[in-house]
Amino acid sequence: MSDLDFAEFYAASFGPLTAQLHAFVGDHAEAQDLAQEAFCRAYARWHTIARFDDPTGWVRRVAWNMAISRWRRTVRLRRWQRDLLPSAQAGTEGIDPDLVAALAKLPRHHRQAVVLHYLADFSVHEIAEFCGVADGTVKSWLSRGRATLQGLLGMDEGEVASV
Amino acid sequence: MSDPDPLVGRFAAFREASIASTERPRVDALRRRVARRDATRTLSAALLVALVAAAVLWFSRPQPSAPPTTPPRASAGPVSAAPSAPAPSASAPAPSASASASTPSAIGATVPGGVAAFCARRDLPLVTNSDPMLPEYSDYFTHCPNARVRVYAMTYEWDPQRQQYALAHVNNAYLTAAQPSVARPVPTLDPISGACGYLTAVVVADVDPPATLPVAVTDAWDGGFTYWGQFKLGVLEQFSTFGKAADVASRPLCQPQPSGGNPTG
Numbered sequence: 001m002s003d004l005d006f007a008e009f010y011a012a013s014f015g016p017l018t019a020q021l022h023a024f025v026g027d028h029a030e031a032q033d034l035a036q037e038a039f040c041r042a043y044a045r046w047h048t049i050a051r052f053d054d055p056t057g058w059v060r061r062v063a064w065n066m067a068i069s070r071w072r073r074t075v076r077l078r079r080w081q082r083d084l085l086p087s088a089q090a091g092t093e094g095i096d097p098d099l100v101a102a103l104a105k106l107p108r109h110h111r112q113a114v115v116l117h118y119l120a121d122f123s124v125h126e127i128a129e130f131c132g133v134a135d136g137t138v139k140s141w142l143s144r145g146r147a148t149l150q151g152l153l154g155m156d157e158g159e160v161a162s163v
Numbered sequence: 164m165s166d167p168d169p170l171v172g173r174f175a176a177f178r179e180a181s182i183a184s185t186e187r188p189r190v191d192a193l194r195r196r197v198a199r200r201d202a203t204r205t206l207s208a209a210l211l212v213a214l215v216a217a218a219v220l221w222f223s224r225p226q227p228s229a230p231p232t233t234p235p236r237a238s239a240g241p242v243s244a245a246p247s248a249p250a251p252s253a254s255a256p257a258p259s260a261s262a263s264a265s266t267p268s269a270i271g272a273t274v275p276g277g278v279a280a281f282c283a284r285r286d287l288p289l290v291t292n293s294d295p296m297l298p299e300y301s302d303y304f305t306h307c308p309n310a311r312v313r314v315y316a317m318t319y320e321w322d323p324q325r326q327q328y329a330l331a332h333v334n335n336a337y338l339t340a341a342q343p344s345v346a347r348p349v350p351t352l353d354p355i356s357g358a359c360g361y362l363t364a365v366v367v368a369d370v371d372p373p374a375t376l377p378v379a380v381t382d383a384w385d386g387g388f389t390y391w392g393q394f395k396l397g398v399l400e401q402f403s404t405f406g407k408a409a410d411v412a413s414r415p416l417c418q419p420q421p422s423g424g425n426p427t428g
Contacts, residue, residue: 007190015182022181023174031181036188036196043190044197094180099173118174146170155169 006046010039013056016119020060021067023115026104028095034070038063060120061130064112071108102152110145113138282307304340312338315366316347319376321359321405323419326412328362328376328405359417360405366391366398378408 014035021031042049042059049055103111109131116122116130128138149155282303304310315335322329332348347363360381366372380390391398411417 010190010193011187014187015185016178018185018187019178019181023177028181028184032185036193040193040197040200043193044201094183096173096177096180099177118170119178149170153173 005050006043009055010043013059014039017056017060017063020115020119021063022095023100023103023119024064024111025067025071026100030070031067034063034066037066064130068108068112098153099149102149105152106145106148110141110148113141114145114149117142278306282310304338304343308340310339312367313369314338314345315364315368315372316345317364317366317372318348319362319364321361321411321417322375323359323417325375326419327378327408328360328381330372330374331361333372358414359411360403362401362403362405364391364398364401381405381411382407382409 017038018028018031018035021034022028025031025034038059041062042055049058052058103114106114112131113127116127117124122130124135124138124142127142128135131138303312313335314337315333317333318331319328320331321327334345334348336342336345338345345365347365362376376390383390405411412419
């Protein structure tokens with residue numbers, strides 16, 4: 001594939017990937033940085049990645065790995081920032097601040113499962129493969145994550161569909 | 164049938180809003196970023212290689228001589244009853260042996276002048292074995308494998324006619340790494356020499372040792388070490404049983420004998 005192919009791939013994948021990372025890390029700018037870094041790495045190896053069946057899967061994997069790694073390093077700082085600056089995301093135009101805040105309160109695995117399910121359109125099995133766990137574990141994460149979100153967002157229990 | 168999931172709509176709205184607010188850098192920017200990173204990586208690698216090369220050069224440079232932290236040998240060991248007077252190594256003659264200055268050795272870092280200076284030494288610390296009859300230079304030849312050291316092993320015995328000690332036996336040989344010892348002559352333990360004392364010594368020298376030991380030597384406090392120094396002889400080991408000349412001469416067996424007469428015990 002050529003630079004042109006990469007440009008098409010990049011244009012199609014950058015936004016959705018950034019949205020997933022945004023929901024996971026809770027910070028739009030950081031999500032963009034992560035996505036950009038992942039695509040830089042993809043560009044440097046594009047002659048190889050282009051031959052993959054799913055180049056997006058490679059970029060997604062790299063981006064999520066970086067996000068989880070960064071999240072681990074900065075989890076304490078994030079808690080402090082969240083307590084100190086609860087409305088840090090308020091300035092992001094058009095983005096549901098309640099949803100971002102509710103996601104930030106989910107445990108990491110629950111949040112990852114919920115984000116992959118709703119924003120990457122992954123099935124339970126795909127999430128299980130992505131995270132390297134059993135399907136049942138993912139079902140549990142999703143169930144608990146959705147229940148927590150429902151409570152935090154003030155939704156009726158009946159409104160949430162079963163997995 | 165389950166109720167529609169309200170979270171689906173919420174997340175769909177979130178995705179649209181997030182994508183809409185995302186500022187995607189141009190591919191050119193990405194390419195420049197990758198190029199900058201590659202250049203930085205290349206430069207870092209080059210710097211690292213240069214640093215490693217500099218370090219290798221620094222550590223492999225010829226080491227300047229440093230003051231000794233410990234002498235190579237503290238003493239000659241229990242070689243006879245030789246006095247502990249300083250050996251005349253400082254004034255030792257230029258060695259006839261060829262010293263190997265390129266011998267890899269820790270000596271070079273601990274002895275002023277390095278290996279070459281160490282190999283030029285001709286003094287007691289070089290003797291390592293405990294057998295006074297077979298002085299060896301084990302450590303010396305380990306560090307100076309090409310060296311050849313000419314030594315004299317000699318015995319001075321009382322000469323009743325001259326009333327002094329005279330050279331009775333002498334062996335000279337070259338010590339080498341292959342043959343690092345020399346046999347010392349056994350004194351003639353006749354009644355005269357046995358009663359009047361004798362001296363054995365192994366010295367490093369390029370000239371023959373003197374034929375006699377003057378009275379002043381036997382009377383000297385240091386048993387002759389200063390005397391050897393006058394001849395620039397490096398004393399490797401020495402053993403003497405003589406006393407002061409007047410005392411020896413007063414002994415019945417050590418008094419002057421008639422010309423041609425045989426001493427008797």
